[in-house]
Amino acid sequence: MKNYCRPLKKSNVYFLGPRIYTTAVASLIKTQIMPSLLFCGPKLAACGIVLSIWGVIMLVMLGIFFSAHSAVLIEDVPFTEEDIxxxxNPPQTIYGLYNQVGYNCFIAAAIYVVVGGVSLCQVRLNKRNEYMVH
Structure with missing residues (x-):
């Protein structure tokens, strides 16, 4: 917002793009016309953070265990008896599948990090919105 709407020398006149407006008009433009990045409430944003933290921890651990070729996770490796x-050289094929599933877990964990970042931004925007005077 600082780039688009800034006061001119501590007065009640604002510069908005190529035009100059008074404080009331600039406030109306900032609140009514400019799009808001806020698209979810505080409870949904907090839920998104909690789910993202849980998802990142779980998927990183699964990625590590798949990359270490854990025998317990053999049921989750996508192969058929014909493949073997x-x-x-069947063990190398199975190890390659283990590694692929591990990479997929790490990619999903990265997506959860992005979702957590968006949720954190939403929490901050909601807190900022509470302090704004309407």
């Missing part, structure tokens, strides 16, 4: 029968 027709292959000359």
């Amino acid at each position: 029968r027709n292959d000359k």
Whole structure:
């Protein structure tokens, strides 16, 4: 907002783009016309942060365990019996699938980090919106 609407020498006149407006008109433009980045409430934003933290922790741990070729997670590796029968080196194929699933977990964790960042921005915008005078 600082780039678009700034006061001229501590007066009640504002510069907004190529035009100069009074304080009342500039306030109306900032609140009514300019789009807001706020699209969810404070409770939904807090829920998004909690789910993002949980998702990042869980998916990073799963990614580590898949990359370490944990035998407990063999049921979650996408392979068929034909893949093993027709292959000359089945362990390397299974290890490659383990690594691919591990990479997918790390990518999903990165997406959860982005969602958590957006949720954090929403929480901050909601707090800022509480202090604004309408």
